[in-house]
Amino acid sequence: MESYVVIGAGQAGGRAVEALRANGFEGRIDLVGAETHLPYERPPLSKELLAGDDAPFELMHDAAWFEERNITLHLGTPVTAIDRAAKRIVVGESRSLAYGKLLLTTGGVVRQLDIAGINLDNVHYLRTIEESRAIGDMLKSDARIVVVGGGFIGLEIAASARKRGCSVTVLEAADRLMGRALPSEIGSVFAALHGASGVDVRLNTGIERIEGRDRVERVVTSSGEAIEADGVVVGVGIVPDTTLAAEAGLRVEDGIVVDEFCRTSDSSIYAAGDVTHHPNPLVGRRIRLESWQNAQNQAIAAAQNMHGADTPFEEIPWFWSDQFDVNLQMCGAPDGWDNLVTRGDLTARDGLLFQRQGEKIVGAIGLNRPRDMRFIKRMMTAGKTPTAAELADEAVGFRDLMK
Ligand SMILES: Cc1cc2nc3c(=O)[nH]c(=O)nc-3n(C[C@H](O)[C@H](O)[C@H](O)COP(=O)(O)OP(=O)(O)OC[C@H]3O[C@@H](n4cnc5c(N)ncnc54)[C@H](O)[C@@H]3O)c2cc1C
Structure with a gap:
């Protein structure tokens, strides 16, 4: 039975091992992470956990969950090298682990x-x-x-x-x-x-x-x-943590370059999450995202493809931010914002802004409009082309535009 190793026990690494087991992979799984914690999600770190709301720090799963699924954890364990010829990763000075397939979810480091x-x-x-x-x-x-x-x-x-x-x-x-x-x-x-x-x-x-x-x-x-x-x-941004990948000779270009199946330039090595530079046919170009949704769903797609699914990963990028009483959401990854349609009242923090390319919506921002944004994401995924007048008119429902 093949063994899989995942490097990076952050959100993408945590979701990937979960998806490997959920999709029936029964071989050995090693999850190796530099941080001493079990995988956790980062969005609360700047929000609830910082704002003094007494929010608890939550892990994605507890240790028993990993044990029950026979996932071997190596925490507080930075990987120092990937030996692609021998199909082994090097941990510390001399320890090494063999892999049949390897997944890199090394994320980003602060600039x-x-x-x-x-x-x-x-x-x-x-x-x-x-x-x-x-x-x-x-x-x-x-x-x-x-x-x-x-x-x-x-x-x-x-x-x-x-x-x-x-x-x-x-x-x-x-x-x-x-x-x-x-x-x-x-x-x-x-x-x-x-x-x-x-x-x-x-x-x-x-x-x-x-x-x-x-x-x-x-x-x-x-x-x-x-x-x-x-x-x-x-808080001046992050840079993708491509050190291991680059030293191992994988293709790197503002992130680890992967194809639509999350495969790197070595067909035994996959990558997912903030660290990837990946094609997105719905956006029409290659992108690198720093977002919770991508960390989760690309990791799931990578795990499925490692286990033989052969399914291309594509979804409309989605991101949110909470500041004071405003929930901001963004869909798409437009090149620029220059063909705008507004709906509602942005200055009152209750509205939407669309970026169109021709008839197509390529970007949407919602301020305190989470419900609308759900429909808009579906419209963008389906490639719907409402007119500017329809987008601007509060009387026109997004549910109707989906039809
Ligand atoms: C404070 C904060 C708030 C955020 N808020 C939002 C939000 O509101 N909405 C949103 O969409 N996104 C948000 N994000 C972004 C989101 O959290 C990231 O997109 C997501 O964490 C990316 O997951 P990842 O697993 O790809 O990378 P990471 O979370 O960076 O995890 C990578 C892991 O790999 C480990 N690693 C790296 N190199 C090695 C090595 N050589 N050996 C072993 N381990 C290694 C790292 O230690 C790390 O634990 C936020 C991020 C932060 C930091």
């Missing part, structure tokens, strides 16, 4: 800032539960927190910190919030939301250095201003 003071106490990034807890410890009422980066993670941290009574400044080097993924029409709504909630949002403002004796005392911005601070959180 680091190379500035003076970055190693001072009370300066944090956010990717792991330990980092979330360390940030949570800083969020005492009245603490002065500077968040570097006005993307999704930075803004969720800012909202959580405000909920805890901190005074919060967000520094964003670009001229708008969440500008990497979203248009200025949405960035401005969130700038207003954060401003009205007491966050000091500084656009066109980078960070020059952090000052302090042992712990952070102040942040100096690109315009030379000093902002007194008790804590700093840096």
Whole structure:
């Protein structure tokens, strides 16, 4: 019986081993992860777990669940190399494990800032539960927190910190919030939301250095201003963790390059989750996503294909973010936002924005419209082509447009 090894015990790794067993694979499964925890999902780390809601830290499954399914766990165990010729992975200095097929779910690592003071106490990034807890410890009422980066993670941290009574400044080097993924029409709504909630949002403002004796005392911005601070959180994106794959000679290009079956350039090695650069026929190009949905569903697809399914993976990308009382959802991955149709009232945080390419919807953003977004995703998957007038008209139901 063949044995499968999964490297990376995050969300994608956890879902993949679950899917392998659910799809009837009875051989040996080893799940190897650098973190000391059983697999867990990260979205609560910047939301419930940080906002002081007393939300418990939940694992995807407990240890007994893995034991019952005969999945061998190697936690706190970074893999140092893949020997493709011998079909073995190397753990630490000398231990190795054989694989028949290998799945890489190594995710991403935070992009680091190379500035003076970055190693001072009370300066944090956010990717792991330990980092979330360390940030949570800083969020005492009245603490002065500077968040570097006005993307999704930075803004969720800012909202959580405000909920805890901190005074919060967000520094964003670009001229708008969440500008990497979203248009200025949405960035401005969130700038207003954060401003009205007491966050000091500084656009066109980078960070020059952090000052302090042992712990952070102040942040100096690109315009030379000093902002007194008790804590700093840096959220300036992630880079896909392709080190192992690249060293093993797999094709890497802003992520591990996989085909529609989640196979890398080595047919015995698959990859899934944030680390993949994959084709998406519904979007019409290759993309890399950093999203919960993709981590889950691509991992399931990879597991099924490892076990002989031969089913291409394709779905409309979907992402959400919660900030204050706004639930933002986005479908699609448009190249840009320039052919927009609005429905509802975005400034009142109750509306939808569509990006069309010809008649086709290639992107949709919903503010506090979770139900609509479910239908819109289905419409995009089915390739429906409603007119701009229909999309804009609240009287036209999305259920009807699906017909
Ligand atoms: C704070 C936060 C909030 C988020 N909120 C949302 C949200 O609201 N909505 C949304 O859609 N998405 C959200 N995301 C994104 C989502 O969590 C990620 O897309 C998802 O975690 C990706 O899963 P993954 O398994 O591919 O990678 P990861 O979660 O990064 O897991 C990869 C794992 O591989 C391990 N690893 C790496 N290299 C090795 C090695 N050599 N040996 C052994 N192990 C290794 C790592 O330690 C890690 O545990 C959020 C992410 C964060 C950090």
